[in-house]
Structures are given as C-alpha cells and as structure tokens.
Amino acid sequence: MLSKYQPQQFEKKWAEEWKKAGVYKINKVIESIKSEEKPKFYTLVELPYTSGDLHIGHWFTFTHPDVLSRFKRMNGYNVFFPMGYDAFGLPAENAAIKRKTHPKDWTMKNIETMTKQFQQMGTMIDWDWMTITCQPEYYRWNQWIFLKLYEKGLAFRGKALSNWCPSCQTVIANENIENGKCWRCGETVVQKEVEQWFLKITDYAEQLIWPSSAEASEGKPDKPKIDWPKSVKVGQNNWIGKKTGINMDYPVKGSKETITCFTTAPVNFGMTFIVVAPEHKIVKKIINGEIKIDPKCKKEVEEYYKKAQEKTEMDRLTEGKEKTGVFTGLYATNRIAGWDVPVWVADFAIGHVGTGAVQGCPGHDYKDFEFAKKFNLPIIRVVTGEDGDQSEIKESRQVIIKGMKGKMVNSKFLDGLEFSEGLEKTMDYAEEKGWGKRVFSYHIRDWSISRQRYWGTPVPMIHCVGCGVVPVSEKELPVELPYEVDFTPRGMPPLATNKKWLNTKCPKCGKPAKRDPETLDTFFDSAWYWFRYLSPQYKEGPFDGERAKKLTPVDVYFGGAEHTLGHTLYARFFTKFFKSLGMVNQDEFALKRVQHGIVLGPDGNKMSKSKGNVINPDDVVAEYGSDTARLYLCFMMPYEGTGAWSTQTIAGVNRFLSRIWKIYQDYSVMVSLTNHDKNLEIKLKKTIKKVTEDIDNIKMNTSIAAMMEFLNDWEAACTTSEVVGALSQQYAKQFLQILAPFAPFMTEEIWRNIFGEKTSIHLSSWPKVERKIIEEEIVLPVQINGKLRTTIKLQNRNLTETTVMDMLIKDEKIQKYIGGKKYRVIYVQGKIINFIV
RNA sequence: GCCGCGGUGGUGGAAUGGCAUACACGCAGGACUUAAAAUCCUGUGACCUCACGGUCGUGAGCGUUCGACUCGCUCCCGCGGCACCA
Numbered sequence: 012m013l014s015k016y017q018p019q020q021f022e023k024k025w026a027e028e029w030k031k032a033g034v035y036k037i038n039k040v041i042e043s044i045k046s047e048e049k050p051k052f053y054t055l056v057e058l059p060y061t062s063g064d065l066h067i068g069h070w071f072t073f074t075h076p077d078v079l080s081r082f083k084r085m086n087g088y089n090v091f092f093p094m095g096y097d098a099f100g101l102p103a104e105n106a107a108i109k110r111k112t113h114p115k116d117w118t119m120k121n122i123e124t125m126t127k128q129f130q131q132m133g134t135m136i137d138w139d140w141m142t143i144t145c146q147p148e149y150y151r152w153n154q155w156i157f158l159k160l161y162e163k164g165l166a167f168r169g170k171a172l173s174n175w176c177p178s179c180q181t182v183i184a185n186e187n188i189e190n191g192k193c194w195r196c197g198e199t200v201v202q203k204e205v206e207q208w209f210l211k212i213t214d215y216a217e218q219l220i221w222p223s224s225a226e227a228s229e230g231k232p233d234k235p236k237i238d239w240p241k242s243v244k245v246g247q248n249n250w251i252g253k254k255t256g257i258n259m260d261y262p263v264k265g266s267k268e269t270i271t272c273f274t275t276a277p278v279n280f281g282m283t284f285i286v287v288a289p290e291h292k293i294v295k296k297i298i299n300g301e302i303k304i305d306p307k308c309k310k311e312v313e314e315y316y317k318k319a320q321e322k323t324e325m326d327r328l329t330e331g332k333e334k335t336g337v338f339t340g341l342y343a344t345n346r347i348a349g350w351d352v353p354v355w356v357a358d359f360a361i362g363h364v365g366t367g368a369v370q371g372c373p374g375h376d377y378k379d380f381e382f383a384k385k386f387n388l389p390i391i392r393v394v395t396g397e398d399g400d401q402s403e404i405k406e407s408r409q410v411i412i413k414g415m416k417g418k419m420v421n422s423k424f425l426d427g428l429e430f431s432e433g434l435e436k437t438m439d440y441a442e443e444k445g446w447g448k449r450v451f452s453y454h455i456r457d458w459s460i461s462r463q464r465y466w467g468t469p470v471p472m473i474h475c476v477g478c479g480v481v482p483v484s485e486k487e488l489p490v491e492l493p494y495e496v497d498f499t500p501r502g503m504p505p506l507a508t509n510k511k512w513l514n515t516k517c518p519k520c521g522k523p524a525k526r527d528p529e530t531l532d533t534f535f536d537s538a539w540y541w542f543r544y545l546s547p548q549y550k551e552g553p554f555d556g557e558r559a560k561k562l563t564p565v566d567v568y569f570g571g572a573e574h575t576l577g578h579t580l581y582a583r584f585f586t587k588f589f590k591s592l593g594m595v596n597q598d599e600f601a602l603k604r605v606q607h608g609i610v611l612g613p614d615g616n617k618m619s620k621s622k623g624n625v626i627n628p629d630d631v632v633a634e635y636g637s638d639t640a641r642l643y644l645c646f647m648m649p650y651e652g653t654g655a656w657s658t659q660t661i662a663g664v665n666r667f668l669s670r671i672w673k674i675y676q677d678y679s680v681m682v683s684l685t686n687h688d689k690n691l692e693i694k695l696k697k698t699i700k701k702v703t704e705d706i707d708n709i710k711m712n713t714s715i716a717a718m719m720e721f722l723n724d725w726e727a728a729c730t731t732s733e734v735v736g737a738l739s740q741q742y743a744k745q746f747l748q749i750l751a752p753f754a755p756f757m758t759e760e761i762w763r764n765i766f767g768e769k770t771s772i773h774l775s776s777w778p779k780v781e782r783k784i785i786e787e788e789i790v791l792p793v794q795i796n797g798k799l800r801t802t803i804k805l806q807n808r809n810l811t812e813t814t815v816m817d818m819l820i821k822d823e824k825i826q827k828y829i830g831g832k833k834y835r836v837i838y839v840q841g842k843i844i845n846f847i848v
Numbered sequence: 849g850c851c852g853c854g855g856u857g858g859u860g861g862a863a864u865g866g867c868a869u870a871c872a873c874g875c876a877g878g879a880c881u882u883a884a885a886a887u888c889c890u891g892u893g894a895c896c897u898c899a900c901g902g903u904c905g906u907g908a909g910c911g912u913u914c915g916a917c918u919c920g921c922u923c924c925c926g927c928g929g930c931a932c933c934a
Contacts, residue, residue: 242852246929249851254933274934286934334932359932369934377849378932454933575929646872647860653927654860660873666887667872713862716871723871792867797915799867837914843866847914 016672018636022756026133034771037137043089044561052088053562054080055541055601057570057578058095058142062102063121065128066618067626067644067656071610074644075711076569077134081752082706084135085777091562092135093544095142096122099150100533101179104466105196108499114466115494118145128628133637133755135773142547144536145466149543151489152553153535154471156585158482159592161472165211166460168480172363173459175203180500181463182207207461208470208529212584216251216453219583235564238603246575252454257438258366259447261285261343264351266302268293270343273365273452276375277437279347280425281391283383284371285354286336289319290362293354297339308340312356319358334359334382346446347424347437357382365452393425393433458581460532465498465505467530475517475524484518490526504528538581539589541565541600552594559595567709568601569650579604605709608653610644615655626656638754639665645711645753667719668757671750674725675761678743687739691728694721695742696784702749703780711753718750740766745778793819794845795828808841815844 029035043049056076059069080092098118107114126138142149160166173182178198182205193200212219221244256275263270270285270293287293296302297312304312315337336357345352352371359378360369373383374392383390424440425433441447461470469490471483483490493512498505506528507513517524539553545562546555570579586600611617612624619625631640643661648654698721705714725746728737738746744766751758751772762772789808793801801824805815815838819825829846837845 240853242929245852249930252930252933256934272934276934360934361932364933366934369932372934376934379934381932452933454930572928649861652861657860657873660860663872669887712860713871716862719871790867794866794915797866797913802867835914837866839866843915845866845914 014676016669016757018638018668018756019633021760022131022133022632022637025756025759026130029771029773032771034773035135035137037091037093037140040089040091041558044558047561049087049089051562051566052080052083052090053541053565053567054083054090054092055544055565055568056094057568057574058097058144058537058540059125060097060100060102061118061121061125063106063117063124064625065125065628067628067631067640068610068618069129070132070628070640071644072569072571072607073129073132073134074641075605075607075650075709076567077132077136078641078645078711078752079567079706079709080135081755081773082777085748085751085773085775087776090135091545093140093142094129094136094138095540095544095547096125096144097533097537097540098122098143098145099467099530099536101181101196101462101464101466104464104498105179107466113494114498115145118466131628131632131637132641140544140547142540142543144533144540145492147489147491148548149540150468150492150536152543153468153531154483154488154490155485155553156539157468157471157531157535158485158488160210160588161482163588163591165214165588167209167211168206169209169457170204170206171209171459172202173205173207174200175205176200179464182459182461205461207459208531209457209459210584212458212581213453213455215584215587216253216455218587219247219455219580220251220253221245221248235602237599239601240604240606242572243575243579243604243606247580250455250576250580252452254452254454255449256452257441257447257449259370259441261345261352261370263293263302263354264342264344266341268296268302270354270368271366272368272370273450274370276372276434277347277370277441277447278372278375278393278434279345279370279437281372281374281393282345282348282352282370283373283389283391284352285343286357286360286369286371286382287354288360288362288367289316289356289358291356291360291367293339293341293368294356302341305340308338311337312339315356315358322358334378334385336382336386338386346444347441353388355382355386393430458532458584460535461529462532463504464530465492465496467533468492468536469506470527470529470531472527473515473517473524474527475520475522477522478517478519478524480527481517481519481524487518492530504530506530534578534581537578538585541568541582542589542595556594563595564597564599565601567603567605569605569607572606606651608648608651610647611653611655613656613658631661635661635665636756638757639668641755642668642715642753646715647712649712650709667722668754670722670726672757672761674722674729675743675747675765677729678740679765687742688728688737691725691738692742693784693786694724695738695746696781699745699749699778700780700784703777706752715753718746721746748772748775748778751775789841791815791841792843793825794843795825796848797845800824800828805841810840812836812838812840819844 033039044051054076056073076092080090084090103114103118107117110117122143129136130138144150157166175181176183176193176196176198178196179193182203183193183200192198221239254275256273257277258271258273259277259279261270261272262268270287272285293302294312294316297304297309298316315335334357336355336359339354339356341354342351343354344350359382360367369379371379371382371388373380373388373390380390382388425436428436438447438449442449469492471488471490473481473483475481493506493509495509496505496512497508501508506526513525513528515524515526516522542554542559542563543549545558549555568579582600586595586597589595590597609617610626612619612622612626614622614624616622616624628640639661643664646664647657647660698717701717702714705711705717725737744762747758747761747766751762755773759772762768762775768775786807789805790802791805792799793803801822803815803819803822816836825846829848832848834846834848837847
C-alpha cells in the first residue's frame with residue numbers, strides 16, 4: 012500500500028534528527044577553514060529586526076539564501092551561513108512604553124518566538140551560533156569601534172541643525188526621512204539645533220564612490236569582481252553627489268566684503284543677480300551694522316531675516332514654490348562679464364548648501380528664472396556655437412529668451428565656442444585672474460549617530476567640567492546599559508534620569524563627572540555585524556581577524572532595496588575604516604548584493620494587521636508543510652519581484668510535491684528496473700544542468716520550472732514504457748538531490764527510507780553536470796523568409812548544411828515555397844535554418 | 849526637473865539575436881463517482897476557416913539584421929530614488 016504525501020508526519024522528525032547529528036553545525040565550518048581544502052562561501056542575509064511578528068516575508072527573504080547555501084555545500088563549498096538579530100532601537104522602546112513593559116523583556120521574548128518560527132523553515136542555520144546586538148558582548152565592541160573612530164578624529168561632537176522627530180523625541184538621520192516624515196512613526200520631522208555626535212563619513216566620500224563600470228573592469232586581475240545592482244551603485248553615487256565646479260568670488264561694492272558662489276556651470280554672461288541665504292555672513296553683518304546699507308533696505312532685511320528664523324528648513328523648502336526675497340541695496344561686481352549685479356536675500360538659498368550664496372543666471376536655471384520674473388530682474392540667455400536660434404546669434408552672442416524682458420549684451424569672449432567649452436573657458440579665465448577656484452562639492456553629510464533614547468548602545472564618553480569630553484578607557488568597556496531607567500519621553504535622554512548610572516568620575520582628573528546619556532543609532536550596530544558573526548563570543552577584539560581572513564568578504568549579501576542609502580553605505584564605510592586600521596584587507600565587504608522584493612497579501616496590498624491580509628507562516632506550515640511553503644516562495648516570482656500571495660498557486664506547488672512523492676513510492680515496491688529510459692536520462696542531465704546554473708544565478712523560479720518539466724516527462728515515460736519508475740535508481744536519486752535544497756524534508760525522507768541511505772542527503776555531493784549532453788534527436792525549426800513554416804527531426808545536432816539541405820529539398824512543404832525560385836540559405840548548426848527566397 | 853528600473857496571454861511569469869508565451873495558476877470540456885471533493889486526461893494569445901491552413905501579435909513608431917521581446921534612435925505609460933543642491 013503506497014502512502015500519501017503527508018509532510019506533517021516527518022518534517023519535525025528530520026529537524027530533530029539533523030540537530031542531533033549536527034548536520035548544520037558552524038563549528039564544523041570553522042574547523043574545516045583551517046585545512047583550506049574547500050573553497051569558502053559566506054551567505055549573508057540582513058539581520059532581521061526583533062519586531063516579534065515573523066511574517067511570510069521573512070521566509071521569502073531567507074528561503075532563497077538557504078537554497079543557495081545548501082546548493083553550494085553540496086557542491087563542495089565550506090558554507091558559512093550565520094544568523095543574528097537587530098535588537099536595539101526605537102520600535103522596541105515605543106512598544107514597551109505602549110505595553111508597559113521593558114524593551115529588553117519585550118525584545119528577548121520576541122527573539123524566542125521568532126526563532127521558533129524560523130526553525131520550522133528548515134534552514135541550514137545553526138541556531139546555537141547567534142549574534143544579538145542588544146547584548147553587552149556585542150555592543151561593547153560598538154563602543155570600542157566608537158572610541159577608535161574618536162581617536163582617528165572621525166567621531167566628533169558638533170552642533171547642527173538636525174532632523175528632530177517630536178514624537179520619538181530624538182534626532183534622526185537624513186536617510187531615515189521619507190517625504191518629510193519619520194520613517195518609523197510617520198510624524199512630520201522638524202529642524203532643531205542640537206548638539207550631538209557625528210561620524211565623519213564625508214572623509215570617506217571619495218572612497219565610497221563606485222567606479223564607473225569602465226574603470227571597474229580595467230584589468231585588475233587580483234581584485235575580485237564586485238557585483239552589486241546598478242540601482243544601488245547609482246543611488247549611492249547620487250547620494251554622495253560629487254560635483255566639480257568653481258567657487259566664484261564677487262567683490263561687494265563699497266565694502267571689503269566678497270561673496271563667494273559655488274556653481275557647476277558658470278554662465279557669467281547670463282548672471283544678473285546674487286542671492287544669499289538668510290544665514291549668510293553678509294546678512295549678519297548688515298544687521299549688526301558692520302556693513303552700512305540704505306536704512307529702508309536694512310529694515311526690510313531685518314524683517315525678512317526674522318521671518319526666516321521662525322521657519323524650519325523643511326517649511327522653507329516645502330511651503331509653496333512662490334519665491335520670496337528682499338533687496339539689500341548692495342551691488343557686487345561680476346568681473347568676468349564686466350557689470351554689477353544686485354545682491355538679494357532669499358530663503359530659497361540654504362546656508363549649508365554650496366557656499367550659501369547663489370549666482371542668479373535666470374536664462375539657464377528655472378528657480379533663478381522664477382525669482383527674476385517675480386522681482387523684475389533682467390533675464391539673459393547665453394547662446395553659443397550651434398545652440399539656439401541662428402538668426403538671432405548673428406545679431407549678438409547673447410540672445411534674450413523669446414518673449415522675456417531683458418537686455419542684450421555683446422561679448423567677444425565666447426566667440427566660436429560650444430556651450431560647454433564656454434563654461435570651461437570661463438572657469439580657466441576666473442582661476443587665472445584669481446577670481447575663482449575650482450572645487451569639488453559633495454551632497455553627503457556627516458552621519459548623525461546620537462539618539463536621545465534609551466534602547467541602544469551607550470556612548471562611551473564622559474563629560475567633565477574641567478577636562479571636557481573624555482573617552483572611557485578601553486578596559487572599562489562595556490559601559491553597560493542599565494536596566495532600571497525611566498524611558499518614557501520627557502524631552503531629555505532617558506539615561507540622564509538614572510543618576511546612579513549617570514554620575515561617575517573623570518578618567519583624566521578623577522573629579523566627579525557625568526556619562527554621556529545618549530545612545531548610538533542602530534545603524535551603527537548593523538554597520539559591522541557580519542564580522543562579529545564570525546566569532547560571536549570573541550573577547551580579544553570585535554572579531555577574530557584570522558577567521559575574517561578566511562571567510563570574508565561576504566559572497567552574497569541578501570537584503571532589502573530600502574537600505575541603499577543607509578545601511579549598506581554605512582557598512583561600506585565601516586569596512587573601509589577597518590581596513591585603514593589594518594583589521595581587514597578588503598575594500599568591499601560583500602562581493603555580490605541581491606535585493607529581494609515584497610510578498611503582498613492575497614488582496615494585492617501590503618500585508619498589515621489592520622487590513623487583515625497577513626499570511627502567518629505557522630498556518631501555511633500546518634496546512635501544507637515547510638517544503639511546500641519554501642518551494643512556493645521560490646517559485647512564485649523572481650527574488651527581486653513583488654507580488655501577491657496566492658492560495659491557489661501554493662496548492663499547485665503542493666500538487667507537484669505530491670506527484671514526486673508518489674513516483675518515488677514506486678521504488679519501495681520495485682524489485683528491479685528492466686527498461687531504463689535512455690531518452691529520459693538525457694532529459695534529466697539537461698535538467699541537472701539547468702537547475703545548477705539557475706541556482707547559481709539565484710533564479711529559483713526557473714529551476715523549479717525545469718524540475719516540473721522533468722517530472723511531466725518522467726510521468727509520461729512511466730505510462731508509455733509500462734515500466735514502473737522508468738528511471739534507474741541511480742538517476743532517480745540524482746533528481747532527488749537537485750530538489751533537496753528546495754524541499755529538504757521530503758527529499759531526506761525519501762533518501763533515507765526508500766533508498767535506505769545512512770547519511771543525510773544534504774551531506775551528499777551534487778550530481779555531476781555534463782557540459783556536453785549528446786541528444787539522440789533534435790527538432791530543427793525551418794524558416795522561409797524569417798517566418799517559421801515547419802520543423803524537421805535530425806538524428807543529432809552536428810549534421811552539416813549539405814546533409815540537412817538534402818533532407819529538406821525533397822520536402823513538399825518546402826518545395827511549395829521555394830520551388831522554381833532563387834534562394835539562399837542561412838544555417839545555424841543545430842539551431843535553425845532559414846531560406847531567403 | 850534629474851537619475852535608475854520596467855511595459856510579454858485572463859493571472860504570476862519564461863525566452864546566450866534563432867520555434868514568443870516554458871512552468872504554474874485560472875478557465876472550459878471529458879474520465880472516475882449515486883453525488884461532491886480529490887485525482888487524471890484534453891484544450892486554452894487574437895482573428896479568419898467546417899477543415900487543411902493562413903493573417904496579426906511582446907507599450908507606440910522608425911532603424912540595424914537572413915532573422916529583433918532581445919541591439920540603436922524617437923516617443924508614451926508605470927514603478928522606485930533624489931531634489932528650490934546653486
């Protein structure tokens with residue numbers, strides 16, 4: 012009697028068996044790196060946040076990496092696929108406040124439930140090898156790294172206008188603002204001047220720029236190939252925002268002042284005014300009387316400055332697009348064009364962007380144009396070379412924009428030049444004359460890492476009245492995060508409320524001093540965690556350098572696209588910093604980056620409790636088992652894709668596994684196979700090849716499709732040949748092996764119980780891939796004038812054109828098209844034949 | 849506005865420049881059943897045709913090619929990122 016496919020009967024059993032036998036022990040990986048017999052493979056998945064809700068999206072994220080890891084292991088790699096949790100952070104603290112519990116208790120409980128759910132997945136993760144960022148064993152090294160950064164001048168205390176979330180009561184990073192709102196709570200972010208800790212990521216701006224693909228491929232044979240998505244590289248480069256330009260100096264008439272404007276395109280022959288930001292030093296000097304101007308103008312400037320102060324930067328940039336501004340009464344000299352331009356104050360200029368002053372070229376820039384139009388300033392468009400309307404160029408090198416009010420100016424300066432050449436010449440000229448200096452500018456800003464909240468790594472610094480800011484000595488680490496703290500929002504850092512913790516002695520002078528009550532941004536925690544994964548218990552440093560040498564860089568890093576501008580950039584920054592300290596010798600921490608999409612609810616919406624469309628992995632496992640869930644998640648769409656969960660498709664995938672189960676049941680009753688199907692064997696070899704290539708390229712959906720196709724053929728062969736199985740045991744086992752990374756439980760059950768194997772299928776070696784598979788028969792498409800008209804069966808794909816032509820010329824159908832006409836033939840051996848009549 | 853990615857059946861999606869729509873879902877018809885579920889078989893891009901067969905067809909339009917979903921150019925639409933960035 013053949014049994015039905017009932018995964019619930021054996022999945023738990025194998026999970027326990029694997030654990031008992033230590034099939035997935037990382038210790039074994041660590042032992043074998045010493046011998047260097049096997050190549051290493053480091054699979055990394057972004058460490059999940061301990062939200063407590065494990066939803067099917069987590070499974071989706073982890074299944075593909077698990078399949079790849081199992082596959083690599085069967086292919087002889089020493090695979091390192093560790094796990095950890097991102098356990099500090101605001102959501103835990105907010106949840107604890109809401110539930111009247113403690114962030115630590117809440118977090119640790121979540122880790123427990125999440126781990127249990129994860130374990131059902133049947134991943135090859137070793138759950139005894141974990142890294143949890145909220146534990147002192149981990150954050151102690153955050154503090155150590157912070158001290159190193161401080162030592163190198165890369166961590167500094169600064170006062171800056173910062174993004175402040177009034178609801179979370181903390182500073183948040185630029186990268187974590189979505190449409191002017193806090194990424195975690197959705198509250199509108201305001202600007203507030205706050206003193207805080209920064210990391211000088213700007214010092215690494217140049218190093219963090221991804222080389223163009225041309226530069227990257229410029230023969231560096233010793234360097235490994237870095238394969239990151241274009242979207243990430245381009246996105247990060249835009250964020251770093253390196254621009255070449257020039258700082259132009261404009262002397263202010265009747266004073267010793269100079270206004271410097273940064274520009275990437277010095278269109279000085281179209282420049283008709285200057286705008287300075289309200290924060291500009293010129294404005295301060297006007298207000299304090301250092302620069303004398305017309306009293307009426309002064310009054311207007313003062314009022315405008317006051318109004319601008321009341322607005323946050325966000326208000327200034329978002330409220331309407333209507334330009335505002337006032338004239339200062341001052342003029343500055345545009346020495347290149349040879350005329351004076353009025354100086355205005357306007358809040359569309361921002362103090363910290365460029366030099367805080369804009370040279371207004373309304374003929375070339377849209378916002379300058381708007382400003383000029385509103386305040387009736389001249390608008391000149393510079394036209395050179397072949398640009399613009401030729402008839403007007405004859406009159407002058409500069410032409411007024413059609414329909415715009417303005418003035419015409421003659422200049423021989425740009426004669427005969429293309430526009431871009433004109434810009435170059437202007438820059439050269441300005442530098443030569445000492446009126447300007449070429450500079451680079453970057454968009455990226457220093458990384459604010461202070462958080463005025465409780466649940467994070469304490470900043471290992473002490474504030475002493477006499478000595479100032481003093482670092483905690485390395486020996487004193489960790490500065491433990493105290494449990495007893497009032498962390499409800501009170502407008503001050505919660506740690507400051509625990510006086511016992513706060514008050515300490517200055518390490519320098521020994522007098523009473525206070526600890527820094529701030530905590531580190533959790534992106535600090537995740538900027539280096541994969542190094543800690545190598546040795547979670549290591550006590551001599553953040554990680555074991557020997558292991559880092561053997562196991563890093565990461566081979567594939569799986570994660571979300573939302574971390575393009577935050578986490579992955581910080582992680583690259585830390586890697587380069589570690590390299591500068593000699594701790595590692597790699598430029599990039601991950602050779603390949605793969606980004607997952609999102610599993611939507613069955614209704615096509617993002618899963619959320621309020622919509623009631625959340626798919627719980629536990630329910631799926633109860634209904635179909637883990638193998639089906641895993642297989643479905645791999646089959647439903649490519650890893651990068653986003654799509655809805657389908658209760659119908661998963662039933663189809665379950666059907667596929669049932670059919671496999673059934674076909675293997677035959678082997679338990681089979682005595683001997685008399686009629687092994689040679690054709691099917693060739694199909695299997697092709698399937699093995701396809702599956703091997705596709706898993707390597709993380710195209711799990713098409714590898715499953717290939718296996719489905721094979722099963723269809725196999726079943727068909729079983730009925731036609733009237734031989735149970737149709738495939739000898741040797742090959743039936745191979746098919747089971749290529750399915751094993753996807754369906755670890757079922758394949759193990761069959762491997763052991765039906766084929767009687769003594770060791771796990773997951774420790775077996777991947778079937779050999781045959782490079783050249785000789786097919787007994789192929790079908791060649793025949794085209795007439797590029798259109799498919801018929802096909803022809805060939806004994807093999809290596810037949811010559813003459814042979815094929817001999818066969819075809821007799822064909823009636825072909826004769827219908829080519830009979831009596833002139834034609835020529837294109838024959839691609841084994842692929843296609845095309846008659847051009 | 850700038851940058852990046854995409855547009856293929858009813859649906860999810862396949863196709864080193866070489867048979868477009870693999871695989872799956874759904875749907876339709878059939879077998880089994882007293883009946884249903886499950887399972888199995890057949891069909892399934894559109895249009896014309898009783899049929900054999902033919903025409904059209906990968907967002908639109910040009911182009912390169914014996915041959916284009918794939919390469920080039922010009923548009924249209926959708927998604928994502930950045931942005932009063934000087």
